[in-house]
Amino acid sequence: MTKINNTMAAFDRNFNIFTEITPEMIKSDGGKGILIDLDDTLAPRNMPVCNETVKNWVKKVKESGLFICIVSNNHKKRTTLYANSLDIAFIYNAFKPMQFCVKRAMNVLNLNADEIIFIGDQLMTDMKAAKNVGIKGYLVDPINLKSGIMIKIKRIIEKKLYKRK
Numbered sequence: 001m002t003k004i005n006n007t008m009a010a011f012d013r014n015f016n017i018f019t020e021i022t023p024e025m026i027k028s029d030g031g032k033g034i035l036i037d038l039d040d041t042l043a044p045r046n047m048p049v050c051n052e053t054v055k056n057w058v059k060k061v062k063e064s065g066l067f068i069c070i071v072s073n074n075h076k077k078r079t080t081l082y083a084n085s086l087d088i089a090f091i092y093n094a095f096k097p098m099q100f101c102v103k104r105a106m107n108v109l110n111l112n113a114d115e116i117i118f119i120g121d122q123l124m125t126d127m128k129a130a131k132n133v134g135i136k137g138y139l140v141d142p143i144n145l146k147s148g149i150m151i152k153i154k155r156i157i158e159k160k161l162y163k164r165k
């Protein structure tokens with residue numbers, strides 16, 4: 001886990017997988033709520049409903065008093081089915097990194113930007129969406145590295161781009 005002390009950084013913390021993130025960490029960063037990406041962050045694209053690992057993590061998050069909402073660029077059917085299997089709020093067709101989707105999500109949580117942590121696997125969509133409105137970003141590695149070969153390639157390009165800044 002690395003924490004970058006740079007306000008211009010593309011993300012605030014980096015994890016291998018969402019299960020490394022605890023409610024205590026979120027709270028220590030001032031978080032009262034979580035916005036979380038779905039595909040390759042919580043689950044591989046081909047997993048229609050949650051598994052026990054995700055269910056237990058979300059349970060822990062909810063029991064700690066944190067609010068949580070899925071923000072996905074995927075379509076209605078996929079996002080609704082998955083979020084309903086967890087019984088949590090969701091936004092589909094979010095068009096990340098557009099600002100309006102994150103602002104909609106902030107309304108769903110009824111929290112300010114500095115009270116929210118955005119968890120996602122993509123620098124150019126998830127982290128950019130968060131940073132656009134001043135939300136802290138936790139970057140995770142794509143959960144399904146086998147199907148995520150294109151994402152891996154994109155990540156290498158992204159890292160090179162961000163290094164130059």
Ligand SMILES: [Mg+2]
Binds near residue numbers: 037039122
């Ligand atoms: Mg994703």
